[in-house]
Amino acid sequence: MNNYETASILNKGMTVYGESVKDVLAAIDLNEAYDYMMDLASRKQPLNQSIIRDLNRLSIAKTHPDWAGVYREPFEIEAAMGDLVDWANENRDRLHRVQYAADLYLKFVSIHPFRDGNGRTVRLLMNLALTEAGYPVINVFPDEKSRNEYMDVLATGRxxxxxxxFEDLIGKYAEKTLLKRIKIL
Structure with missing residues (x-):
């Protein structure tokens, strides 16, 4: 790194490529959380609160280390998250995997357990559920129109x-991603 790059980071909080340092750190965090999620998917183990906390911890480790993996209101939220984990483990093999992933997502966001990183954590959880069952990772809102549709159906669900x-929306994303993969093959 040269003096110009160092000065840009220290004085402006921007890399020489115009990206904020915070955005770069968030991308590194998300990459580490994604790698962990993919490792979990290969093991196909029951869900537990430690896994969920680790996904959150990894997804915000460099941007909000003090909040990483810590519930907002530990006593109230821990019980709700225990119920979520129980539901997840009871329904994992009973529901169609896409429906399970969408319902897990809705249940998680209604709890909103963490101070930051809830969206990243829930998308990792959803993709963990899908990937364990052989589905590809899906990107929920790749553009503004998709994000607006997502927000509408999420509000309806909550x-x-x-x-x-919401189940239909996640199903649509899963189908679209599968068709793209098939076309590539």
């Missing part, structure tokens, strides 16, 4: 307790 629209 506020109106209707999971079908």
């Amino acid at each position: 506020c109106e307790k209707k999971s079908q629209p």
